[in-house]
Amino acid sequence: MPNAAGPGSGAAAPALRKGQTTRAAIVEAALAVARRDGLEGLTIGALAERLQMSKSGLFAHFGSREELQLAVLNRYAARFVDVVLRPALARPRGLPRLRALLENWLGQLAEEIEAGCILIAGACEYDDRPGALHDTLVSVVEGWKGELLRAIQAAQDEGHLDRRADADQMVFEIYGLMLMLHQDARLLRSSHSVQRARRALARLIESARPRTPGARAGRGLRRAQY
Amino acid sequence: MPNAAGPGSGAAAPALRKGQTTRAAIVEAALAVARRDGLEGLTIGALAERLQMSKSGLFAHFGSREELQLAVLNRYAARFVDVVLRPALARPRGLPRLRALLENWLGQLAEEIEAGCILIAGACEYDDRPGALHDTLVSVVEGWKGELLRAIQAAQDEGHLDRRADADQMVFEIYGLMLMLHQDARLLRSSHSVQRARRALARLIESARPRTPGARAGRGLRRAQY
Numbered sequence: 001m002p003n004a005a006g007p008g009s010g011a012a013a014p015a016l017r018k019g020q021t022t023r024a025a026i027v028e029a030a031l032a033v034a035r036r037d038g039l040e041g042l043t044i045g046a047l048a049e050r051l052q053m054s055k056s057g058l059f060a061h062f063g064s065r066e067e068l069q070l071a072v073l074n075r076y077a078a079r080f081v082d083v084v085l086r087p088a089l090a091r092p093r094g095l096p097r098l099r100a101l102l103e104n105w106l107g108q109l110a111e112e113i114e115a116g117c118i119l120i121a122g123a124c125e126y127d128d129r130p131g132a133l134h135d136t137l138v139s140v141v142e143g144w145k146g147e148l149l150r151a152i153q154a155a156q157d158e159g160h161l162d163r164r165a166d167a168d169q170m171v172f173e174i175y176g177l178m179l180m181l182h183q184d185a186r187l188l189r190s191s192h193s194v195q196r197a198r199r200a201l202a203r204l205i206e207s208a209r210p211r212t213p214g215a216r217a218g219r220g221l222r223r224a225q226y
Numbered sequence: 227m228p229n230a231a232g233p234g235s236g237a238a239a240p241a242l243r244k245g246q247t248t249r250a251a252i253v254e255a256a257l258a259v260a261r262r263d264g265l266e267g268l269t270i271g272a273l274a275e276r277l278q279m280s281k282s283g284l285f286a287h288f289g290s291r292e293e294l295q296l297a298v299l300n301r302y303a304a305r306f307v308d309v310v311l312r313p314a315l316a317r318p319r320g321l322p323r324l325r326a327l328l329e330n331w332l333g334q335l336a337e338e339i340e341a342g343c344i345l346i347a348g349a350c351e352y353d354d355r356p357g358a359l360h361d362t363l364v365s366v367v368e369g370w371k372g373e374l375l376r377a378i379q380a381a382q383d384e385g386h387l388d389r390r391a392d393a394d395q396m397v398f399e400i401y402g403l404m405l406m407l408h409q410d411a412r413l414l415r416s417s418h419s420v421q422r423a424r425r426a427l428a429r430l431i432e433s434a435r436p437r438t439p440g441a442r443a444g445r446g447l448r449r450a451q452y
Contacts, residue, residue: 036354116354124350127412128262128342138413172422176406180398183405186353187364196398207433 023061023071026051030072035115039069039133040125069133076118077140084108085147094158095205098151102174102201109178110194113185119144120182145171165208173204249287249297252277256298261341265295265359266351295359302344303366310334311373320384321431324377328400328427335404336420339411345370346408371397391434399430 029051034042044065048055062068088100109117119141126134148171155161177197184193255277260268270291274281288294314326335343345367352360374397381387403423410419 038350121350123409123413124264124347127409141413168418169422169425172406172410172419173403173426175409176402176404176423176426177399178402179405179409180402183349183353183401184398187349187367192394193398196395199395200399200402203433207429 026053026058026061026068027071027075030068031075031118032115034069034072034076034118035112038116038125039073039118039122042069042072044068066132070136073118073122073133073136073140077143080108080119080140080144088151094155095160098155098160098205101148101151105178106181106194106198106201109181109185113182116186117182120179145175148174159210161205161208162210170204170208174201177201177204252279252284252287252294253297253301256294257301257344258341260295260298260302260344261338264342264351265299265344265348268295268298270294292358296362299344299348299359299362299366303369306334306345306370314377320381321386324381324386324431327374327377331404332407332420332424332427335407335411339408342412343408346405371401374400385436387431387434388436396430396434400427403427403430 026047030042030047033047033050037046042065044055044058044062047068048058051058058068062071084101084104088097088104091097091100119137122133122137123141126137149167152161152165152167152170156163156165156167177200181193181197184190184196190196252273256268256273259273259276263272268291270281270284270288273294274284277284284294288297310327310330314323314330317323317326345363348359348363349367352363375393378387378391378393378396382389382391382393403426407419407423410416410422
């Protein structure tokens with residue numbers, strides 16, 4: 001995952017700091033617009049109105065609409081890292097960390113049901129529109145899939161998951177459940193989608209547990225949870 | 227699934243028939259545009275240019291852009307019924323029919339990887355835009371989920387799948403695999419997505435097979451396929 005949060009800028013001149021603060025506030029407002037209308041629905045005009053700024057004032061911070069959209073996408077990715085990935089990395093390597101990743105992702109999606117997930121909606125918007133936004137979206141999604149893959153492989157290394165399980169296949173199936181959760185909750189207003197995704201994730205993990213009773217008992221991990 | 231194919235119009239006056247033919251040709255062209263640019267990207271202007279017609283000529287057939295978008299969505303749904311659902315209904319009730327449904331859907335998605343699936347892309351476009359398009363999309367998606375549910379329940383009635391399996395949960399997981407196939411193939415240009423979805427579908431069906439060896443052997447159905 002790209003992490004847009006830069007190093008601290010304690011030594012920056014006050015004018016620069018103020019500029020950065022304004023820029024950050026603009027990106028936050030733009031992120032709210034993009035959640036509602038999609039990255040493609042994010043226009044300088046709509047944002048200027050929302051912020052009660054002039055369009056030229058906005059262009060002073062972002063040279064183009066695409067630059068603003070990219071800043072929003074990177075901000076979203078950085079927050080995703082903070083909320084979903086980073087807390088899980090504090091958990092023990094193996095199944096505990098994988099479970100934390102999945103639970104944090106579920107929690108993030110459950111919160112986003114009203115607003116919409118920029119990564120999932122963006123994948124639909126940009127899957128056939130070449131350009132910087134498409135490329136950034138691909139790198140964010142691939143980065144996140146890479147994190148999931150590493151977590152699964154670590155659980156295999158620790159003996160918590162069967163080494164013969166196809167880790168790439170597991171990433172595919174896990175991601176599909178999250179896409180369905182998003183569609184079911186948003187389009188069909190289903191109230192069961194988080195519960196359904198959680199149940200399927202538990203089954204998926206369970207079916208990849210080592211087959212030898214010794215390995216399972218030896219690790220002290222319980223069945224029927226993920 | 228709504229079926230937009232109306233009854234035959236053999237007795238219609240020639241002028242009416244010609245009007246219907248033109249309308250059908252416009253809808254076909256509009257469907258191609260919507261596959262590329264999304265239903266939201268379908269504009270009367272772009273379509274008029276593609277068809278080398280005047281905008282007013284188009285408006286003679288479709289009173290509004292929304293009417294055109296609805297016609298495209300209904301045409302897509304009718305074709306989906308013809309290609310995915312109807313051939314499967316010719317197969318024996320139970321697991322053979324369910325497998326045919328899933329294989330036809332996979333085939334349809336595999337063909338749509340370049341053009342994009344209107345149902346999946348539309349779900350992202352309209353999940354939070356109230357209106358006739360949203361409502362029609364919801365009814366198409368719910369109708370299709372209903373067909374899948376009925377096919378699973380019939381397989382349970384026939385003893386091909388365990389009656390204790392949660393059929394709604396299976397629909398959720400199956401649909402998620404198809405969403406992931408679409409995203410992986412289109413956004414990430416993965417060449418394995420159809421194969422991964424097929425493998426996961428086989429595992430999903432296999433895990434819902436009856437547990438008693440008698441029931442399985444008695445039906446003469448083989449394992450490890452779906």
